[in-house]
Amino acid sequence: MAEPVVRSGGETAVDQHVLTVSGVRYEVAGRLLLDGLDLSVTAGESVAITGPSGSGKSTLLMCLMGLVKPQSGSVSVAGTDLVPLRERALNRHRRDHLGMVFQFGELLPELTPLENTALAALLAGTAREEAYTRAQSLLADLGVPDKGTPTAELSGGERQRTAVARALINRPALVLADEPTGALDEATRDDVAALLFSVPSRWNCGLLVVTHDATIAARADRHLALSGGRLRTAGTGNPVGLSAAQGGKA
Ligand SMILES: Nc1ncnc2c1ncn2[C@@H]1O[C@H](COP(=O)(O)OP(=O)(O)OP(=O)(O)O)[C@@H](O)[C@H]1O
Numbered sequence: 001m002a003e004p005v006v007r008s009g010g011e012t013a014v015d016q017h018v019l020t021v022s023g024v025r026y027e028v029a030g031r032l033l034l035d036g037l038d039l040s041v042t043a044g045e046s047v048a049i050t051g052p053s054g055s056g057k058s059t060l061l062m063c064l065m066g067l068v069k070p071q072s073g074s075v076s077v078a079g080t081d082l083v084p085l086r087e088r089a090l091n092r093h094r095r096d097h098l099g100m101v102f103q104f105g106e107l108l109p110e111l112t113p114l115e116n117t118a119l120a121a122l123l124a125g126t127a128r129e130e131a132y133t134r135a136q137s138l139l140a141d142l143g144v145p146d147k148g149t150p151t152a153e154l155s156g157g158e159r160q161r162t163a164v165a166r167a168l169i170n171r172p173a174l175v176l177a178d179e180p181t182g183a184l185d186e187a188t189r190d191d192v193a194a195l196l197f198s199v200p201s202r203w204n205c206g207l208l209v210v211t212h213d214a215t216i217a218a219r220a221d222r223h224l225a226l227s228g229g230r231l232r233t234a235g236t237g238n239p240v241g242l243s244a245a246q247g248g249k250a
Helices: 057-065 087-097 111-123 128-141 156-168 186-203
Strands: 003-006 012-015 017-028 032-043 046-050 072-077 098-101 174-178 206-210 223-228 230-233
Touching: 017 057, 017 206, 032 057, 032 072, 032 206, 032 223, 032 230, 046 057, 046 186, 057 072, 057 098, 057 174, 057 206, 072 087, 087 098, 098 156, 111 156, 128 156, 156 174, 156 186, 174 186, 186 206
Parallel strands: 046 206, 046 223, 098 174, 174 206
Antiparallel strands: 003 012, 017 032, 017 072, 223 230
């Protein structure tokens, strides 16, 4: 799976696929939503997916989280196919390798940012002191003020920054974001988007963002559009695949 590539700096590095989706087919209620879909994301890379309402973006994200099982195809996250995993192994793999950022943060409102962030590490079995030290350092890196107030009292931007910290606390290979700026005003949206798209290079993980917002999608290294159950390069309409000619990139 790993293959040498020349990065923009000119040096040769190992192209680490943190996500490889191959031939995923998913049909529900008589409708074929994903039709042999291919996609890959490497460490350090950001990919945005847009598509009309009802095209299957949320369904695709559910497949990537292992919450929906495709009828065929594979979804490898950090080198392990999620499709055959049973619930326990799936939960563990998701916890250890995936970080998630949702539109409304989905944080516990009565807990502080520090508690919300540390909690994700504690649930993953990290010792208390280590969890809090790591959470504190991440929140500082991500510019969340150390107010010690419940998350409910923070601004929308501060809440999304906290959500990013929580997504990163277990050092995931891949961060998935579902409309991460959809609930923010314009100025805050740009601020949070800048932060989010700095994540892959700063934390050496992949980032996959599903959004309706073309200005957010334009910030990603690659912008793909979902239609007819497959992904195409936005703007060109070229289908994406996993062929060797494309260097394994989709
Ligand atoms: N379990 C299900 N049973 C029946 N229909 C479903 C199911 N899951 C998804 N669908 C349908 O599949 C289509 C795609 O849904 P999905 O939520 O993935 O689209 P989307 O691209 O995320 O849309 P939006 O941009 O509006 O959020 C919709 O028409 C939805 O109603």
